[in-house]
Amino acid sequence: MFHCQLYSMPISSGLPWISLQFLTVVLLLTSIITPNLAYSSPPPLKLILLRHGTSIFNQQSSLPTSGRFTGWLDVPLTLGGEVEAVQAGRHLAKLFPYGAIDACHCSCLVRSTKTAELLRRSLAEGYGTSNVIPVHTDWRLNERHYGALTGLNKEETANTLGRAKVMAWRRSYNATPPPMLSTHSHYLAINSPYNLLNITVPSTESLAATQLRVVAAYLSILNVPRPPSSPILIIAHANAIRALIMHLDDLDPTDIEAVTVDTCVPIVYNVTTDGGVVDARPPGVFRGTVVGGDGRVGWGSDEDGVRRTRTSKVCREH
Secondary structure, three states, X not given: OOOOOOOEEOOOOOOOOEEHHHHHHHHHHHHHHOOOHHHOOOOOEEEEEEEOOOEOOOOOOOOOOOOEOOOOOOOOEOHHHHHHHHHHHHHHHHHOOOOOOOOEEEOOOHHHHHHHHHHHXXXXXXXXXXXXXXXXEOHHHOOOOOHHHOOOEHHHHHHHHOHHHHHHHHHOOOOOOOOOOOOOOOHHHHHHHHHOOOOOOOOOOOHHHHHHHHHHHHHHHHOOOOOOOOOEEXXXXXXXXXXXXXXXXXXXXXXXXXXXXXXXXXXXXXXXXXXXXXXXXXXXXXXXXXXOOOOOOEEEEOOOOEEOOOHHHOOOOO
């Protein structure tokens, strides 16, 4: 027959009484010392950001198509840009084991999709297989819309409208270029494909507006089912990646003005399943790892007329 007291209980088998206080202490110590695997944090994910290969509009040459505002206008890669995409695929095959990268996410613009196509074939060749990873497109990863500036030569526009004004449109967080009107020479080419998909095309965008949709796309990609250790590969555009870097590293608007991103050079972050960055460095500095090129994300350039001395915020490979 059981006999209960507040702190102890006799056991009918004749075993000694066991203090409930003692049991409570033991259980508490066990819960502290023994890792609770059910609630342990999952390992961080690898996020790979890659700008598309060089296009005919952003190549640096004397050709009439070079150095132009591209935005949502579809322009092809140069031959050099295609080579960059192939080399990026080979590079990733050396960085990650076969099967780790199981998909690629890119924008709807051809310079991004072509880079993804070339990269995935090169990645497969690097692994010695014919199996290519699937590619998923999302218009929210498109480049920022440059509005009325689309198609114009950057240098000529700066000389005509003023360099400070044009540089604000190009580099700042909040400045918005003039909107693209329906009479613009590229209006139909840009709007028609998206109208068929019932996607509302903006007439222009600031980097802030671009960041809203790019971050939304990033968070959606995080929710796509994948193996726990599978890296996330995103192939996008200079301003789309700048916007995402600003979000990931919590950079302030003045800092993002001088950040530049090279074509087809992987930038790798460790991120949590909810999108935060796992890094010992505090927010407010660049916390990605550049794994190619000259080993850095640019922090200012002579070409843009911007020069910063914040070398602590330039990331070198480590």
